[in-house]
Amino acid sequence: MQTIYFDNNATTRVADEVFEVMQPYFCELYGNPSSMHTFGGQVGVRVREAREQVAALLGCHPGEVIFTSCGTESDSTAILGTLAAVPHRRKVITTRVEHPAVLTVCRDLENRGYHVIELGVDKQGRLDLDELESLLDDDTAIVTVMAANNETGTIFPIERIAEMVTERGITFHTDAVQIVGKVPLNLSETPIHLLSLSGHKLHAAKGVGVLYVRKGTRIAPFLLGGHQEGGRRAGTENVPGIVGLGKACELAARYMDDENTRVKALRDKLESAILAGCPDSRINGDPENRLPNTTNISFEYIEGEAILLMLDRFGICASSGSACTSGSLEPSHVLRAMGVPFTAAHGSIRYSLSRYNTEDEVDFTIEKMPQIIERLRELSPFVGQVSV
Amino acid sequence: MWEYTDKVRDHFFNPRNVGEIENADGVGEVGSLACGDALKLTFKLDKDGRIADAKFKTFGCASAIATSSVLTELIRGKTLDEAMNVTNKDIADYLGGLPEQKMHCSVMGREALEAAIANYQGGEVKKHELEGHVVCTCFGVTDVEIERVVRENDLTTVEQVTNYCKAGGGCGGCHGEIEKIIERIQGEKVAPHAPPVPRKGKKLTNIQKMQLIQQTINEQIRPALRAHGGNIELIDIEGDKVTVAFRGMCAQCHLAEFTMKDVVETKLREFVSEDIVVEEDKDSVEEGHVHKG
Numbered sequence: 293m294q295t296i297y298f299d300n301n302a303t304t305r306v307a308d309e310v311f312e313v314m315q316p317y318f319c320e321l322y323g324n325p326s327s328m329h330t331f332g333g334q335v336g337v338r339v340r341e342a343r344e345q346v347a348a349l350l351g352c353h354p355g356e357v358i359f360t361s362c363g364t365e366s367d368s369t370a371i372l373g374t375l376a377a378v379p380h381r382r383k384v385i386t387t388r389v390e391h392p393a394v395l396t397v398c399r400d401l402e403n404r405g406y407h408v409i410e411l412g413v414d415k416q417g418r419l420d421l422d423e424l425e426s427l428l429d430d431d432t433a434i435v436t437v438m439a440a441n442n443e444t445g446t447i448f449p450i451e452r453i454a455e456m457v458t459e460r461g462i463t464f465h466t467d468a469v470q471i472v473g474k475v476p477l478n479l480s481e482t483p484i485h486l487l488s489l490s491g492h493k494l495h496a497a498k499g500v501g502v503l504y505v506r507k508g509t510r511i512a513p514f515l516l517g518g519h520q521e522g523g524r525r526a527g528t529e530n531v532p533g534i535v536g537l538g539k540a541c542e543l544a545a546r547y548m549d550d551e552n553t554r555v556k557a558l559r560d561k562l563e564s565a566i567l568a569g570c571p572d573s574r575i576n577g578d579p580e581n582r583l584p585n586t587t588n589i590s591f592e593y594i595e596g597e598a599i600l601l602m603l604d605r606f607g608i609c610a611s612s613g614s615a616c617t618s619g620s621l622e623p624s625h626v627l628r629a630m631g632v633p634f635t636a637a638h639g640s641i642r643y644s645l646s647r648y649n650t651e652d653e654v655d656f657t658i659e660k661m662p663q664i665i666e667r668l669r670e671l672s673p674f675v676g677q678v679s680v
Numbered sequence: 681m682w683e684y685t686d687k688v689r690d691h692f693f694n695p696r697n698v699g700e701i702e703n704a705d706g707v708g709e710v711g712s713l714a715c716g717d718a719l720k721l722t723f724k725l726d727k728d729g730r731i732a733d734a735k736f737k738t739f740g741c742a743s744a745i746a747t748s749s750v751l752t753e754l755i756r757g758k759t760l761d762e763a764m765n766v767t768n769k770d771i772a773d774y775l776g777g778l779p780e781q782k783m784h785c786s787v788m789g790r791e792a793l794e795a796a797i798a799n800y801q802g803g804e805v806k807k808h809e810l811e812g813h814v815v816c817t818c819f820g821v822t823d824v825e826i827e828r829v830v831r832e833n834d835l836t837t838v839e840q841v842t843n844y845c846k847a848g849g850g851c852g853g854c855h856g857e858i859e860k861i862i863e864r865i866q867g868e869k870v871a872p873h874a875p876p877v878p879r880k881g882k883k884l885t886n887i888q889k890m891q892l893i894q895q896t897i898n899e900q901i902r903p904a905l906r907a908h909g910g911n912i913e914l915i916d917i918e919g920d921k922v923t924v925a926f927r928g929m930c931a932q933c934h935l936a937e938f939t940m941k942d943v944v945e946t947k948l949r950e951f952v953s954e955d956i957v958v959e960e961d962k963d964s965v966e967e968g969h970v971h972k973g
């Protein structure tokens with residue numbers, strides 16, 4: 293059976309070109325970049341090149357790129373490293389819709405006595421910037437706001453937020469794992485201090501990420517040990533992963549147009565056809581400021597896991613904000629923060645596309661969706677009733 | 681991804697007895713949209729008092745649909761007394777097992793059956809009535825229901841209770857009470873591995889007391905407030921006087937301030953010391969106001 297992969301916000305396939313450049317670094321060029329011999333040294337050269345490739349995509353200086361093991365590590369390092377560098381400041385500002393890699397860290401900080409503020413969002417998932425501005429003060433150590441939401445694709449105006457925050461002498465961090473490679477970003481034009489990205493979200497391998505640290509930003513290292521990454525992140529480099537990520541960044545720049553034209557058109561087609569073909573469905577998120585590859589649609593009266601299983605039978609991979617899929621009992625914290633009613637939150641499905649998707653795949657899915665939704669609604673006791 | 685048995689998949693993809701019987705003899709409705717699953721069971725009796733037909737409608741995940749389907753198969757042909765003996769375990773066993781976290785689906789099946797039989801016996805159509813007092817407000821689960829799943833399935837941890845009836849799966853504010861229920865029923869069986877909960881000691885040093893207060897706030901109080909969009913901050917401790925500030929509450933929440941303070945005081949007295957007095961620091965409230973509609 294064919295696989296139709298619409299779950300690219302969860303992870304992506306490694307690009308062939310990326311896989312190809314990674315291969316020699318397992319069995320042939322396996323030297324340690326820190327070694328004094330030529331054999332290891334040549335590997336160090338490739339790591340440096342990869343750093344330049346990442347910097348080129350981000351519009352920053354290669355010296356501002358720190359390789360980590362994943363987006364989660366980058367997030368933890370950014371937040372905890374900043375707090376360690378400004379120990380007298382005790383306030384942390386974030387949002388209710390962050391990825392757990394940020395939210396869980398912040399909630400833990402709260403238990404350790406920090407004053408943590410989680411900004412709410414409106415029905416479309418947007419922040420109130422005036423509210424944010426009113427909360428900034430001399431006690432604020434860091435503001436961490438994601439660039440784009442993984443579940444709904446809603447994009448936050450991080451450039452404006454960065455200006456507002458950094459003007460007050462406060463460190464600004466953004467978890468940008470979903471936006472890098474999908475929407476152009478130029479760090480030389482915004483005062484963002486810290487930015488996290490993750491390799492496997494942009495067709496590089498799992499197990500490699502980046503923390504961008506703007507020159508002059510005060511941050512303490514998180515992993516201590518050797519002098520790798522200029523002493524800012526100890527641990528022997530994941531060379532194949534890093535080399536692959538460099539290539540993936542180069543490709544991302546090349547496909548940026550494709551992402552925002554062809555992929556976006558596929559997303560739009562999928563979305564409007566599903567909305568037209570399935571009654572009582574609606575989009576979650578801000579339709580105007582949204583990642584080009586993501587759509588999150590709620591189907592009333594039915595439950596997401598059941599929809600996913602039906603899709604799975606046709607080889608279609610998507611994800612859901614329903615409680616049942618995560619093993620937790622409550623639906624997505626993002627949808628709840630947006631005030632999406634329970635009736636719709638349990639039945640939400642996210643489709644996230646990539647440059648590997650085709651029109652045929654979209655057409656096939658468009659054809660299958662209505663019958664799946666209809667079938668499950670036949671089983672539902674709520675159809676035809678007033679929403680609870 | 682969940683690992684479902686072939687039986688579960690079969691009953692999900694090809695559910696038996698879907699629908700609603702008109703003029704049913706018994707109607708049982710449990711669950712709600714908010715909870716993420718709901719089941720409406722209807723049955724008709726034949727002249728010998730056996731279940732001639734049973735149908736279901738279910739909102740929920742694959743295992744909720746599969747358990748409902750199996751339930752209707754299991755009770756057909758049974759007298760009401762026989763049907764009453766069908767347990768959630770029978771349903772799960774018939775399916776070749778369910779993932780632990782999905783056991784509550786089988787419990788929902790059994791509850792719907794009971795509700796339908798009660799409806800037949802009591803006449804009028806009513807939702808499954810709550811007995812006992814609500815322990816878990818997040819999912820509206822009562823002590824009686826919790827006791828029952830603990831007994832019938834020999835459960836020993838809060839996590840298991842959550843898997844079987846959802847209680848404890850939200851804010852976590854009810855974990856303490858669920859633990860007490862488990863201890864009461866299972867007695868010694870659980871005492872040795874009960875997870876560490878803050879406990880009142882005999883004589884606490886000042887530092888120990890402060891830590892215990894912080895721990896109690898973190899584990900027993902904050903989760904419940906969080907579930908309702910609020911929060912609490914520990915401002916100061918002076919002897920037995922504990923000063924806290926409430927955050928993220930809207931105007932309506934502030935009307936209820938005095939009760940909030942009382943709740944905190946009760947918890948701290950329970951877990952730390954009888955002499956604790958809680959005061960609210962109102963000056964720092966404005967600043968942390970983050971409530972949004």
Ligand code: FES
Pocket residue numbers: 815816817818819847848849850851852853854855907
């Ligand atoms: S009250 Fe039980 S989980 Fe919230």
